[in-house]
Every structure is written in structure tokens, then in C-alpha cells.
Amino acid sequence: MALHMIKLCVGCDTVEELVDWRQTYRPGEPWILRTRQTPKRAAEMIDGGSVFRVFKGVILCRQKVLDVATVGEGAAARCEVTLDEEVVRVLPTPRRAFQGWRYLEPRDAPQDLRGEAFGDVPPELARQLREVGAW
Template sequence: MALHMIKLVVGCDTVEGLLEWRASHSQPADPWILRTRQTPKRAAEMIDGGSVYRVFKGMILCRQAVLDVNTVGEGVTARCEVTLDPEIVRVTPTPRRAFQGWRYLEPKDAPPDLAQDGFGDVPQELARQLREVGAW
């Protein structure tokens, strides 16, 4: 069964901002690697269909499928590299309080993907307001 990870995005306010940052800091052929200090103990479950859900300014807005999880280095210099699918899937904007590092996210708690019927282009602020009043 798939297990997801949730992580805060720092330095970008929108999905578009994350894509711009990515374009300016890597080559198109480079794998998308998310680096963290701790290797997830449940990494095998994440590789089995899991995704990294990203939180922008208190809202989960998108996810990327997890392709691989590796520990690099040894001892105090060990780090984790999570290789992600370069395709970003927008999800239903969902509020999420701030936290440090990353957390596991059970599939039952993960926000659903946005339908590709035009609602994916709703501005972030409008989507947040609609969620707050229960209209989305």
C-alpha cells in the first residue's frame, strides 16, 4: 500500500514559482531530487505508489510521485535523496498547518487530484477562499 510524504515549500509561494526555481537551478534532463536529513523508515512503502505532497503558505497544492529513496553518505554526513517524477499533479487546495521537516501522509488523508476540466487554472487565492467557505 502506498504511503505519502508531506513537505513544506520554502522560498516559493506558488506551484509556478516552484517550476521557475527548478528551471533556473537545474538542467531539463536532471532528475528531480528532494534532499532531506533523515531517510524515511517506511521508504519502501513510499516507492510503492507514494507521492510527495507540497505545502505552499499553509495550503497543499500539488504532488509529485516518488520514484526512489536513497541514503547518501555515512554517519553524521548521511542524507536522504528522494527522486521525484518531474510531472507535478495539482491537487484540491487543502489547508495544512506549518511543521518542521517532513511527515508521512496516509492515503486516506491525502487531498484528491484536481480534475482536468478547467478547475486547475483557478487562482490560488480564490481556491483558498472557496475551500474556507466550503464551496470547494
């Protein structure tokens, strides 16, 4: 069964900013998320798992995990999580702040947003609706 990872998105306030950053700074390279610790359950993450990203206290998107590898040795060792290029929006879900990353069980993962269900709601309006609990 797939296991997911949840991680705060630092430096971007919106999904659009994350995608713009990617297109500007790393085009043509694999999308790699670097962390200090390698997940002990990495094999479960590769088996259909995703990285869910938290923006300002709300999970807004996910990317499929393609590979998890440890690079370096000893104190210099780091984890590299290779992600799919497709950024999938999910049902906005509040999440408290935390450090590093956490596992996210499939039963707790937000559902993918269906574009036709919500239309093309501007990001700022969507944020305001979430803040007042209307979305």
C-alpha cells in the same frame, strides 16, 4: 499499499514558482528532494507514493516518489528522494506548519484536481477563494 510524504515548500509561494525554479536551476537533472532523515518506511513510498507539498499552510500539489536513497555516512548522511518531473495539482487542503517531513496515509491524502472541474482559475483568485472557505 502506497505511503506518502508531506513536506513544506520553502522559498516558493505558489506551484508556478516551484515549476519555474525547476526549469531555471535544474533542467535535465533528476528532481531530488534532500532531507536529513531517511524514512524507515521508504519501500512503501516507492510503491506508488507521492510527496505532497505545503505552500503557505495549504497542500497544493504532489509528485510521485521514484526512489529513496541514503547518501553519505555517519553525521554527514542525508536522504535523497528522487521525484517524478510531473507536478500534479491536488484539491487545496489546509495543513498546519511542521518541521521536516511527515508520513501521509493514503486515506488522508488530498485528491487530484481535475482541470475541467475548476477551469483555469488564476492562482491569486484560487488563494483568495481558499482563504474565505469558498473553495
